[in-house]
Amino acid sequence: MRYSVIFIFILFSFWAQAQQPQIDILQMQEQIRYLASDELKGRFPGTPEDQLAADYIREAFLTAGLSPMADNGFQYFSVVTSVEATDDNKLNVNGTAAVFEQDFSLYAFSSNATVEAEVVFAGYGLVLDMDSLQWNDFEGLDVKDKWVLVLEGDPEPDNNDSPFIPFATIRNKALNAKDQGAAGLLVVGGIQNDPKDEITPLLFERSIVSAGIPVIDLKRSWSDQYLLDNKLTIDSLESLAVEGVNNLNLLTGKVLKATTMLERQEVKTQNIVFKLEGSDPKLKDEFVVLGAHCDHLGMGGQGSGSRVPDTIATHYGADDNASGTVGIIQMASQLAALEEKPRRSLVVVAFGAEELGLLGSSFFAKNMPFESTAVQAMVNFDMIGRLNEKRSIVIGGTGTSAETEDLLDQLKSRHELQLSYSPEGFGASDHASFYAQDIPVFFISTGAHSDYHTPGDTWDKINYDGMVEILYFNEDLLLELLNRDERLSFKEAGPKQRTTGRRGFKVTLGIMPDFTSSATDGLGVGGVTKGGPADRAGMLKGDKIVGINGMPVGTIYDYMNRLKKLKAGERANVDVMRNGEKVILIVEL
Numbered sequence: 001m002r003y004s005v006i007f008i009f010i011l012f013s014f015w016a017q018a019q020q021p022q023i024d025i026l027q028m029q030e031q032i033r034y035l036a037s038d039e040l041k042g043r044f045p046g047t048p049e050d051q052l053a054a055d056y057i058r059e060a061f062l063t064a065g066l067s068p069m070a071d072n073g074f075q076y077f078s079v080v081t082s083v084e085a086t087d088d089n090k091l092n093v094n095g096t097a098a099v100f101e102q103d104f105s106l107y108a109f110s111s112n113a114t115v116e117a118e119v120v121f122a123g124y125g126l127v128l129d130m131d132s133l134q135w136n137d138f139e140g141l142d143v144k145d146k147w148v149l150v151l152e153g154d155p156e157p158d159n160n161d162s163p164f165i166p167f168a169t170i171r172n173k174a175l176n177a178k179d180q181g182a183a184g185l186l187v188v189g190g191i192q193n194d195p196k197d198e199i200t201p202l203l204f205e206r207s208i209v210s211a212g213i214p215v216i217d218l219k220r221s222w223s224d225q226y227l228l229d230n231k232l233t234i235d236s237l238e239s240l241a242v243e244g245v246n247n248l249n250l251l252t253g254k255v256l257k258a259t260t261m262l263e264r265q266e267v268k269t270q271n272i273v274f275k276l277e278g279s280d281p282k283l284k285d286e287f288v289v290l291g292a293h294c295d296h297l298g299m300g301g302q303g304s305g306s307r308v309p310d311t312i313a314t315h316y317g318a319d320d321n322a323s324g325t326v327g328i329i330q331m332a333s334q335l336a337a338l339e340e341k342p343r344r345s346l347v348v349v350a351f352g353a354e355e356l357g358l359l360g361s362s363f364f365a366k367n368m369p370f371e372s373t374a375v376q377a378m379v380n381f382d383m384i385g386r387l388n389e390k391r392s393i394v395i396g397g398t399g400t401s402a403e404t405e406d407l408l409d410q411l412k413s414r415h416e417l418q419l420s421y422s423p424e425g426f427g428a429s430d431h432a433s434f435y436a437q438d439i440p441v442f443f444i445s446t447g448a449h450s451d452y453h454t455p456g457d458t459w460d461k462i463n464y465d466g467m468v469e470i471l472y473f474n475e476d477l478l479l480e481l482l483n484r485d486e487r488l489s490f491k492e493a494g495p496k497q498r499t500t501g502r503r504g505f506k507v508t509l510g511i512m513p514d515f516t517s518s519a520t521d522g523l524g525v526g527g528v529t530k531g532g533p534a535d536r537a538g539m540l541k542g543d544k545i546v547g548i549n550g551m552p553v554g555t556i557y558d559y560m561n562r563l564k565k566l567k568a569g570e571r572a573n574v575d576v577m578r579n580g581e582k583v584i585l586i587v588e589l
Helices: 001-017 026-036 048-064 170-179 220-228 234-242 318-336 359-366 406-412 431-433 465-483 533-536 554-564
Strands: 074-085 090-093 104-106 113-121 127-131 135-138 149-151 184-186 215-218 249-259 264-274 289-295 345-351 375-381 393-394 420-421 441-444 511-513 523-528 544-548 571-578 581-588
Touching: 001 249, 026 048, 026 318, 026 465, 048 264, 048 318, 074 090, 113 184, 149 170, 170 184, 184 441, 215 220, 215 249, 215 318, 234 406, 264 318, 264 359, 289 318, 289 359, 289 465, 318 345, 318 375, 318 441, 318 465, 345 359, 359 431, 375 431, 406 420, 406 465, 431 441, 441 465, 523 533, 523 554, 533 581, 544 554
Parallel strands: 113 149, 149 184, 184 215, 289 345, 289 375, 375 441, 393 420
Antiparallel strands: 074 264, 090 249, 104 215, 113 249, 127 135, 264 345, 393 441, 511 523, 523 544, 544 571, 571 581
């Protein structure tokens, strides 16, 4: 009798599994193979291939039985993919002309305009009103319809941990000047913040948004000669500002006329947005967002984010992020095929332009077709195709709700996966856009690898069996989020935006080099600053840095030279050796 009961139980288990829709591994392979094909040329935003990928994804959601949202499934937005200066850029003071790219340059977020106006000096251009820090360089100044001249940097150039650092970006200074009614911003570096007197080269930035006023970088030597009178120099003004004299009320007496002209290539791309409506009359108006970005680096090249920027070739992006895109398609199909539909509604989004700076998810998070307060959680798949032998997946955002880690601990008992938790909600993928809206997030990834952001990220290297395991785990996670009685309680877990680091370089990884080593095959990591960029990326004490953005690092001098080329807001791909194996870390600077 006992054996009969066991036999019946086993039969019932097989029957129950047979009633559940099964992930089609061959279909999944076919989908990744297409998205990561030569035909789609790396799915760069705004290209015909980008549209082909979007049409393919939309059709897959329709086939799964989901309902289109936004504009018949597409949510369009514009992005800038390049910026160049025209031959029209001119600047003169009282009739004396400056030479573009020799005496002055433009910031990539400068607006196009012709402005002729008086120049007013406004210190560092800072406006701070906090309990711990009060500072206003515009107090008592009339800058309306005038050029505002500000110093580069901040009043504490020798303090690596200065509280001014996060507020001293040129973007912030441009915003402050615009808020005060200025017609344009002039930036010049004193010797303490810009010892080499270098003008800023025009560099394309991901996520370019115009400042709304012209923003010009001036050479100090030119400014001393033509912009200030004989009694003043930029260095003397900087010395006064560093000493705390932040209300100089200085009218230079000079009239500057400038024409600033940048050509930005602006293209249209899209998010693909669909919904599976919930079954509960009350809870169906609450949502779980499941997302993955579907764009990649196109043909690569300088400024693309490629780890081999000198190689022009299709960057297939099979793992990054055809794997995540196909993952959300498969999850949508799984949940739509259930006889008993989930209680809450599921919104599935394939985000565009993630590689240009989380642009698609940021646009969606600010333009949701429902209130952000109705979102229970956001689950983000980014690179889920390389499950390793240790069967480990990284789950980020585990500190963004009080219930998350307990929930995950319960789920992992049903699966043979090793879960690595990272509490912070901000990171180098689309979940960060939702964390900024006070939404609990789950970032699912199998991590970076040596093919990351290279043409070697191809469909045949995907671990399809591993993807199936990950997707079944996430099906359980999604069903828990969609069906639980109570909402998750949001918690802050780390900053909600990129933060600048210590000075000395434009950015820092937040490590202590191992100065005791004389090796020339990499830089040893003697310590990692908690909460810093390297720590958030998973770097460990004892790692050895052997490359940054595809360029080798053999000594500390190599490391410092590579670091000088990085900018705040970028992602750096850092290669480290750990226990004899190369590990690729994605560091958000």
